[in-house]
Amino acid sequence: MTAPPTRLATPADFAAILRTWQEVGWVEWEGDRRGLETLIGASHTHVADLHGGAEGACMVQDGTLLHEDTELPIAVVGSISVSRVARRRGLGAALCAAGVAERAAAGSAVAFLGTFDQGFYDRLGFGSGPYVHEWTLDPADLRVDVPDRAPIRLGPQDSERMHRNRLARFRAHGAVSVMHAGVTRSEAAQTRRGFGLGYAAPSGELTHHVWMEANGEHGPYRAHWLAWRTPGELHELLGLIRSLGDQIHAVTVQDPAGIQLQDLINRPMHGYRTRKGGDYWQRPFSVAWWQARILDLPRCVAALRCPGPALRFGLELHDPLTTWLPEGSSWRGLDGGWTVELGEQSHATPGLARGLPVLRAGVAEFSRFWLGALSARALSATARFEAPESLLADLDRRVRLPSPHVDWEL
Numbered sequence: 017m018t019a020p021p022t023r024l025a026t027p028a029d030f031a032a033i034l035r036t037w038q039e040v041g042w043v044e045w046e047g048d049r050r051g052l053e054t055l056i057g058a059s060h061t062h063v064a065d066l067h068g069g070a071e072g073a074c075m076v077q078d079g080t081l082l083h084e085d086t087e088l089p090i091a092v093v094g095s096i097s098v099s100r101v102a103r104r105r106g107l108g109a110a111l112c113a114a115g116v117a118e119r120a121a122a123g124s125a126v127a128f129l130g131t132f133d134q135g136f137y138d139r140l141g142f143g144s145g146p147y148v149h150e151w152t153l154d155p156a157d158l159r160v161d162v163p164d165r166a167p168i169r170l171g172p173q174d175s176e177r178m179h180r181n182r183l184a185r186f187r188a189h190g191a192v193s194v195m196h197a198g199v200t201r202s203e204a205a206q207t208r209r210g211f212g213l214g215y216a217a218p219s220g221e222l223t224h225h226v227w228m229e230a231n232g233e234h235g236p237y238r239a240h241w242l243a244w245r246t247p248g249e250l251h252e253l254l255g256l257i258r259s260l261g262d263q264i265h266a267v268t269v270q271d272p273a274g275i276q277l278q279d280l281i282n283r284p285m286h287g288y289r290t291r292k293g294g295d296y297w298q299r300p301f302s303v304a305w306w307q308a309r310i311l312d313l314p315r316c317v318a319a320l321r322c323p324g325p326a327l328r329f330g331l332e333l334h335d336p337l338t339t340w341l342p343e344g345s346s347w348r349g350l351d352g353g354w355t356v357e358l359g360e361q362s363h364a365t366p367g368l369a370r371g372l373p374v375l376r377a378g379v380a381e382f383s384r385f386w387l388g389a390l391s392a393r394a395l396s397a398t399a400r401f402e403a404p405e406s407l408l409a410d411l412d413r414r415v416r417l418p419s420p421h422v423d424w425e426l
Contacts, residue, residue: 020064020105020106020107020110021064021065021110021342022062022063022064022074022110022111022114022342023062023063023064023065024060024061024062024063025056025061025062025063025070025073029061029063029070029073030053030056032063032069032070032071032073033052033056033061033063033070033073033097034049034052035099036070036071036072036073036097036098036099037052037097039099039100040097040098040099042095042097045208047205047206047207047208048205048206050205050206051202051203051205051206052202054198054201054202054205055075055094055095055198055199055202056075057198058077058196058197058198058199058201058202059075059076059077059094059196060075060076060077060078060115060118060119061073061074061075061076062074062076062111062114062115062118063111064102064107064110064111066099066101066102066105066107067101071098071099071101071102071107072096072097072098072099072102072107072108072111073095073096073097073111074093074095074096074111074112074114074115075093075094075095075096075115076091076092076093076094076115076116076118076119077091077092077094077194077195077196077199078090078091078092078119078124078194078195078196079091079092079128079192079193079194079195079424080192080193080195081125081126081128081190081191081192082187082188082189082190082191083189083190083316083319083387084189084319084321084417085321086318086319088125088126088315088316088319089123089124089125090124090125090126090127090128090192091115091116091119091120091124091126091127091128091311092127092128092129092192092194092426093112093115093116093127093128093129093426094129094194094199094426096108096111096112098111106340108136109136109139109140109340110340110342112129112137112140112340113140113337113340113341113342114341114342114345116140116309116311116337117337117341117342117345117347118345119311120311120312120347121345121346121347123312124311124312125310125311125312125315125316126308126309126310126311126312126316126383127142127308127309127311128192128306128307128308128422128426129142129306129307129308129426130305130306130307130425130426131144131305131306131307134304137307138307138380139336140309140336140337140340141309141335141336141337141349141350141378141379141380141383142307142308142309142380142383143307143308143309143378143379143380143381143383143384143389143399144304144306144307144384144389145190145304145306145307145308145384145387145389145420145422146304146389146390146419146420147302147303147304148270148271148302148303148304148305148306148422149270149271149276149277149300149301149302150268150269150270150271150300150301150302151268151269151271151277151278151281151284151298151299151300151301152236152266152267152268152296152297152298152299152301153266153267153268153269153277153281153284153287153298154261154265154266154267154287154296154298155257155258155259155260155261155264155266155267156258156261156262157261157281157282157283157284157287157298158254158255158257158258158261158280158281158282159280159281159282160251160254160255160258160280161251161255162255162256162258162259163252163255163256163259165215167213167214167215167256168213168214168215168216169211169212169213170211170212170213170214170222170225170227171204171210171211171212172201172204172205172207172210174212174222175197175200175201175204175205176197176200176201177216177220177221177222178200178204178212178214178222178225178227178243179197179199179200179201180197180221180222181214181221181222181223181224181225181243182200182241182243182424183195184243184245185243185244185245185423186244186245186246186250186273187273187423188273188274188418188421188423189388189417189418189419189420189421190273190387190388190418190419190420190421190422190423191273191421191422191423191424192422192423192424192426193424194424203227203240203425204227207227207229207240208229209229209230209231210227210228210229210230210240211227211228211230212225212226212227212228213225213226213228213253213256214226214243214253215249215252222243223245223249224242224243224244224245224249224250224252224253225242225243225253226239226241226242226243226253226256226257227239227240227241228240228267233263234263234264234265234266234296235264235265235266235267235296236264236265236266236267236268236295236296237260237264237266237267237268238267238268239257239267239268239269239270240425241423241424241425242269242272244272250272250275254269254280257269265295265296266295266296266297266298272423273421273423274418274421278300281298284298284300288300306422306426307380308383308384308387309337309379309380309383310350310379310382310383310386311347311350313333313350313354313364314363314364314365316364316386317356317358317362317363317364317386318361318362318363318364319362320358320362320386320415321360321362322358322359322360322362322414322415323360323414324359324413324414325359326357326358326359327357327358327359327410327411327414328355328356328357328358328369328372329355329356329372329373329374329375329403329407329410330353330354330355330356330368330369330372330373330374330375331353331354331355331356331364331368331374331375331377331382332352332353332354332368332374332375332376332377333350333351333352333353333354333377333378333379333382334351334376334377334378334379334400335349335350335351335378335379336378336379337349337379338351349379350379352366353366353367353368354366354367354368355367355368355369355372358411358414358415373403373404373406373407374403374407375401375402375403375407375411376400376401376402376403377395377400377401377402378399378400378401380399380400381395381399381400381401382401384399385401385411385415386415387417387420388415388417388418388419388420389419389420391412392407392408392409392411392412392415393408393409393412396408
């Protein structure tokens, strides 16, 4: 399919983008409209025209990724919307390609997005991250102490402080941060019945906080994010959630990076069995809801630190995004042959060197391996990741990464 033309949005496009958001069900109250207006100001927005006006929009924000100890600039595809009159015409894919290519040309090394389902973004070279685990739990069952000191109340008017605290939070491998404060302001505005609880330093700067969404007299509530720097601060935030347990019977909380909330829940299996099917069912839930793809292969490979003798191999990459790139794009994707060396200093250079074992992979699959979402052997069993068995074994021996934890709702 020929990619439909796209262009950068102008202020005159706001009404059309708002109409599209209303049609896809993203604007249901005034907070959603304010959130959209704020998000546009925090984004690089592309639109696609049909019948003389914008009928699709893609908003991309600048962010960072922590890949082990290396900070990489990334593009976060915050939203893609297509109106009712423009479905099944390739606008969504073309808009995503245009937004990603523009940020790749500006220096982004990786692109991230939250996916509505598996499949659509695969055709643009995006690969799924690992399962993200969350618990719907009875806060009274948390095995943490309720804090002695009272928290401060936070609302959308505190979004600037909350954003700075989110950027300063503890981050593990795979952590994503979206840089523009308008993103947190937009999320806070769109959280119906949203509220925050936290603690601040004498200067007024937040040290740790939780942002939540209320629902009914007894819940379930949802914790959209927790920002903390030390285990003590995390326990204090969980203690605040526990303090709600005299009235709220269920709160949904995502596992923090490297932590299993099940370790901090009294009798989790008992709660799962006895409340099964009810409004306050205590249960775990896992899904791979985010996807990512490499944009700058040399820069991403350079972030890998692999002990032992250097491992050299050829890499034949298939990049399906090239089909959707707009004419005149200075970034042309990653399709083609590369020579990769993994070691204490890792490199990727264009062109296939002779005499090396070759890995044939899609960009999506290689991105998943590079992030640590899946091993080489696992990818070879289920995806486009083909290499001699000896090379697969060498890749898994040399690339040993913790599971990536994005820790940001994309």
